Amino acid sequence: MLSKKLAQNIVDKMMEVIPYNVNIMNNKGIIIGSGDSSRIGSIHEGAVDALDTKETVEIFENHKYTKPGVNIPIFFRNEAVGVIGITGLPEIVRPFGQLVSITAELLISQEYSINEHIIKQKLIEEFIYEWINNKEYSEEFIQRGNSLGIDVNNERIVTVIHHEDKQEKKVKSLIKKFLKDGEYSIHISSNRIALILFYNNYTINRINRFKEQVEKVDIKIGIGRFNKFIMYSLMDAVNAINIGSKLYNEKIIYDYKTIKFFHEVKSLLNRYDGDNIIKKISDEGNDKELLQTFLTHMEMNGEKVKVSDSIHIHRNTLNYRLNKIEELTNLRFDNYLELYQLITAYIRYKLNS
Known part of the structure; x- marks a missing residue:
C-alpha cells in the first residue's frame, strides 16, 4: 500500500513547502522515506507508538531512535498504513501536522486508484487475448x-x-x-x-x-x-x-x-500448375517485360489503352507482347476457357508473391 517510492515522493513534495525534515514510516514503524537518507531503514519508536494507539504521538526530547517532533498516523480506508513524522519542536511543527497528513493520505489514495486502474486494464487486456482465441464461451468465461x-x-x-x-x-x-x-x-x-x-x-x-x-x-x-x-x-x-x-x-x-472466393479457392490454386504458365512468361528473354505486361493487363481487365499508359509503351508494342504471351503459353486471351487458365495463374502468382 505504501511503497518506498511513494513514501519518498511524499517526503520530497512536503519538504518543498515546509522548512522541516519529514519522515515516512511504514505499518511496522520503519522509516522508508526521509529528507535525511541516513535514517532510512531504521525503526522509529514514535511511529510504533502512533500505530499502536492510532493517534498522534509527540516527542519532546532526543532518544536513541527518535528526535523531537510530531508523528501522525496515515489512514487509508480506516486502516493505519503508516506514519508521517515532522522533525522539530512539537509546538512549532504541530500546525503543519494535519496539513501534511491529509496531503499524504490524498496522494496514497491517488496512487491506489492509479494502480487499481492499471491492474484492471491489464486484466481486461488478458481477457481480450483469451477472447480472440476462444472457440467457445463457458459460463465462467462469460461471468469473468x-x-x-x-x-x-x-x-x-x-x-x-x-x-x-x-x-x-x-x-x-x-x-x-x-x-x-x-x-x-x-x-x-x-x-x-x-x-x-x-x-x-x-x-x-x-x-x-x-x-x-x-x-x-x-x-x-x-x-x-x-x-x-x-x-x-x-x-x-x-x-x-x-x-x-x-x-x-x-x-x-x-x-x-x-x-471470400479467392480465400476459398486458394487451396485449389495451390494444387493447380499455374506456376508453369508464369514461368514461361517470365523466362522469355530473361527479363520481366512480358511478366509485367501480363500482370498489368490482368489488373486492368484487358483495357489496352490503360495498360499502355500504365507501363508507358506504344499500343503496337503491347499487342506484340500479348501475342508473344499467347504463343508461349498456347492460351488465348479471347478464348473464355483459356483466359480462365491465365486468370487462375495470375491469381495464384499474386497470392503467393
Missing part, C-alpha cells in the same frame, strides 16, 4: 467478462488495421477517437491492431468514415464477418488484408466478403 464490464454475448465483428511502425502513435490516437464505450483494441502483432466493434447496420459506414480520416496515413483495413465467436471474425479480417492487399493493393479497406 461481466465482472470486467465486457459482455461477450453482444454482436460484434473484428476489424484489423495494418500500419507502418513509424505511424503507430498516430494510428493509436485515431483508433482511440474511433472506438465507442464497450469496444476494444488489441495488438495482434507489431504492426497490426485488432478492433472489436459492435455489429449493427451502421458498422460498415462507421469504418468507411474512419477510412476518410486515415487516408493520409499508410494503413490497410481488413473487415471480418459477423460471428458469435470473434476468433473467426478475426481470422476473416486477417485473411481479408493478406489476400486483398495482394490483389487490390491500391485499396485501403478489404472486406472479407469481397475476397
